[in-house]
Every structure is written in C-alpha cells, then in structure tokens.
Amino acid sequence: MFSHNPLFLNTVLLxxxxxxxxxxASKAGFQQVELWRQDIDMMDGDINLLNKDLQKLKLSLTDYQVLLDFDGAAEPFRQAKRNEALTMLDVAEKIGAKTLLVPANTNYSCIKDNIEQDLRWLVDQASKRNIRIAYEAMAWSVYINKTTEAWKIVNKINALNLGLVIDAFHIFSLKRTVQDLCDIPMEKIFLVQLSDAVDFPEKQNVIDIARHHRLLPGNGKFPIKTLINYLAQNNYQGPIGLEVFNDDLKKQPPQLVAEQAMKSLQYILQC
Known part of the structure; x- marks a missing residue:
C-alpha cells in the first residue's frame, strides 16, 4: 500500500x-520535502547552494510554501499580495518546485467575492511557469475552512494546475470525516499532509495546537487510518507525508526526529 507514492517531510518538524x-530528511529515507521560504532565508537566499544540496541528497520538492492570505485580500493589500505571489512563483521555478501551496485566507478583512477572481489570476500566472497551485482549506480560514468548500471553488475554476491539499489536521480538528473527500477525483488531490493530536481541540485553541503541538500520526486520537484506507481504496498516487508543528520535537536533534518521523509514517501507511 502506497509503495509508489513519494513520501515527504515538511521541514517545519525539524x-x-x-x-x-x-x-x-534524506538520511531517514524521505524522497521529498516541503520547503518554506524561511528555509531559503536561512541559507542567505543562496538558491544555487540549495539546488546543489537537493541534487546531492537526491531530494525533490513536494511544494514551496506558503502564500498566506492571498485569495480575497482586501484592496489595501491586494496588489502587494499579487507581487508577493509573483515573487514566490519565480523562486519556485528557480528551485525546481512544481507546486506552490496556498491556504485559504485567514484574515477577517478577506473579501469573499474576490476569492475566485484572485485564484484564477494566480492559476494563470502559475501556468506560465508550469507550476501547480495546491489550495488548502485551513480550520480557521475565514470563508473556505472545509475541504468540501475548497473543492467547490477548485472544481468551478476547473484548471489543470489547480488542486487540493488534504491536511488531516484541518479535517479532523473540525470533527469532519473522510466523507468530505467523496466527490474529489484523486488526481485533483495534489498532496496529503498527515499529523495527529492528543484530542480533538476546542475552537479557541485549535490554532495553538496546530502551530505548536501536533503529533506524529498514531500518537494521538485522530482517525488517521480512515483517511489512509480511503486513499488506498481509491488508488491515490500522489505525495503523502508529514506536516507536524511540534515545539518539543523541533528542539531535538533533527536526524533522530526525521528517523522517528519516517517510522511513524511507514507504520500508519501499513496499517
């Protein structure tokens, strides 16, 4: 099961x-990483060095992230957000990232009526660079906080290079189920991010848990296996991996944590 899916690790864990x-990540056996802008900043923006490291370690990029609060940005910020998007697309192209991750807007100034138009613009700009846009409903996004809602807009725009991020945390933290995926073709799921939590968080602390206290799959109470089984039954072929924000793990030696992460991922995928 999932023997042909690229396995990735989001660098935020380490x-x-x-x-x-x-x-x-490479030493632990991951084939891909999700790379943040901050990762490049820590290399003093040296893209050539980054590319050399990726090539030497035989790592590819699941995606480059993250373009926040883009869709529906209020007018005082809209052009600035478009400029930011163009910069990120240019960097993604230079580092060989074929996918840019874009969560649904979390800012309460978001203009709902502009969301579709902004995404259409972004998809068009990305297509000129042969880059895909992976759109993610986050639990605290203002208007698009459920996978079903994200799929409606992705399906309506109907662009080849626009698809979804399926993040276990953002599904299960809202006590949603895999039924939210039932209408989504597997090829429109661009990547799957797994994590767990000790319990289903209350609304007031979901952001804190999401950013600081996620767990490796199998160490919490989320029904991760239901998601894994659904993806397997429907022959999902895309990247699957870990996005785990955990302050305690981040303080530990990165190689030990990466090895632990791979064991967790392999265990949950084989269940």
Missing amino acids: GGTTEEKLFS
Missing part, C-alpha cells in the same frame, strides 16, 4: 539549519 534539515 530544528537546525536548512542543510541539516535536508540531510536528516
């Missing part, structure tokens, strides 16, 4: 330098 994170 402490240390970018070089240490990449080495640790």
